[in-house]
Amino acid sequence: xxxxNLVPVLVFVFALQAALSAQQYTVRExxxxxxxASTPGGxxxxxxxxxxxxxxxxxxxxxxxxxxxxxxxxxxxxxxxAVNIADQVVGCADFPSGQAHxxxxxxxxxxxxxxxxxxxxxxxxxxxxxxxxxxxxxTASGAKHAFxxxxxxxxxxxxxxxxxxxxxxxxxxxxxxxxxDPHNTNAxxxxxxxxxxxxxxxxxxxxxxxxxARAIDNLGHIIGNAAGMSTANVAVLWPHLGQQGVQxxxxxxxxPSGGAFSVNLLEMVTGFGLIASTGALHATLWTPANGTQDxxxxxxxxxxxxxxxxxGINDLGVIVAQGTHAxxxxxxxxxxxxxxx
Numbered sequence: 001x002x003x004x005n006l007v008p009v010l011v012f013v014f015a016l017q018a019a020l021s022a023q024q025y026t027v028r029e030x031x032x033x034x035x036x037a038s039t040p041g042g043x044x045x046x047x048x049x050x051x052x053x054x055x056x057x058x059x060x061x062x063x064x065x066x067x068x069x070x071x072x073x074x075x076x077x078x079x080x081x082a083v084n085i086a087d088q089v090v091g092c093a094d095f096p097s098g099q100a101h102x103x104x105x106x107x108x109x110x111x112x113x114x115x116x117x118x119x120x121x122x123x124x125x126x127x128x129x130x131x132x133x134x135x136x137x138x139t140a141s142g143a144k145h146a147f148x149x150x151x152x153x154x155x156x157x158x159x160x161x162x163x164x165x166x167x168x169x170x171x172x173x174x175x176x177x178x179x180x181d182p183h184n185t186n187a188x189x190x191x192x193x194x195x196x197x198x199x200x201x202x203x204x205x206x207x208x209x210x211x212x213a214r215a216i217d218n219l220g221h222i223i224g225n226a227a228g229m230s231t232a233n234v235a236v237l238w239p240h241l242g243q244q245g246v247q248x249x250x251x252x253x254x255x256p257s258g259g260a261f262s263v264n265l266l267e268m269v270t271g272f273g274l275i276a277s278t279g280a281l282h283a284t285l286w287t288p289a290n291g292t293q294d295x296x297x298x299x300x301x302x303x304x305x306x307x308x309x310x311x312g313i314n315d316l317g318v319i320v321a322q323g324t325h326a327x328x329x330x331x332x333x334x335x336x337x338x339x340x341x
Contacts, residue, residue, distance in 0.1 A: 025336040027303050030064075030320075065080070081125050087106070159191075164184060177202075177214070210226065217264060232251075235259050255273040307334060316338075
């Protein structure tokens with residue numbers, strides 16, 4: 001899911017694949033603004049993390065950009081949903097106008113209001129290495145449409161004739177994925193969009209009338225989620241831009257439901273599963289070699305943490321996640337780093 005230069009990253013691929021079968025992770029809490037809760041939005045290949053956290057002694061939540069060198073607060077009530085290789089952060093923020101709009105933040109230019117498609121609200125969910133941003137915006141008629149924003153072209157409606165849609169992921173080739181409901185029937189279809197071919201439906205798994213694509217990497221791996229009347233929520237994978245159909249990813253053992261959030265160049269997928277016996281959520285990692293694993297089985301047993309959702313994974317296999325600690329019930333942003341063998 002995370003964006004960066006493809007060639008240098010591929011140097012690590014074979015070594016990482018060989019180590020996957022016995023992989024363990026260290027757990028680090030991402031310390032933010034001193035408030036009670038935090039959640040990550042994404043991670044880049046520099047191990048810089050964007051997310052959302054509460055302020056100390058306040059109900060306000062702000063976007064953070066975290067690294068081992070320090071912490072940045074973008075300065076507006078906001079959520080941080082993604083960060084690219086250039087440390088450009090996107091999400092949605094409450095601007096002085098009183099409306100919540102999608103934004104693009106950079107260290108040099110600050111927070112830029114990306115506007116809307118004519119409505120009162122927009123939010124950005126992903127950004128690629130070129131600074132191209134995707135998300136969802138209200139139109140003047142109140143419809144919710146997927147958008148692509150570029151510095152030169154502004155905000156473009158990706159499905160102007162559709163019912164409702166949202167764009168959730170974009171890679172460095174400008175390929176966009178998301179979900180759309182052409183006839184407002186509450187049954188989403190997954191799509192891929194490109195400048196050359198426009199919007200196209202991705203294959204749907206059998207028995208799942210509602211499906212949406214969540215993320216796409218630079219090799220064309222697409223992940224998403226499906227839900228149906230006769231089946232539980234499940235994570236899905238479209239290899240090779242959906243040209244080889246769609247694959248249902250297995251649930252955790254005994255789990256009736258699950259989902260996916262992120263994918264990297266190694267086709268490692270992070271997400272979550274519902275533990276039927278307790279009703280708790282556990283973060284998951286799926287790989288082609290090992291299937292779906294509980295990330296809680298891959299961290300130190302005495303850490304005190306329960307990892308509940310795997311939100312993002314970069315191309316080096318480093319994961320950002322939501323977790324709870326034995327000492328409190330609040331959600332915290334966590335960094336899970338592979339243990340070197």
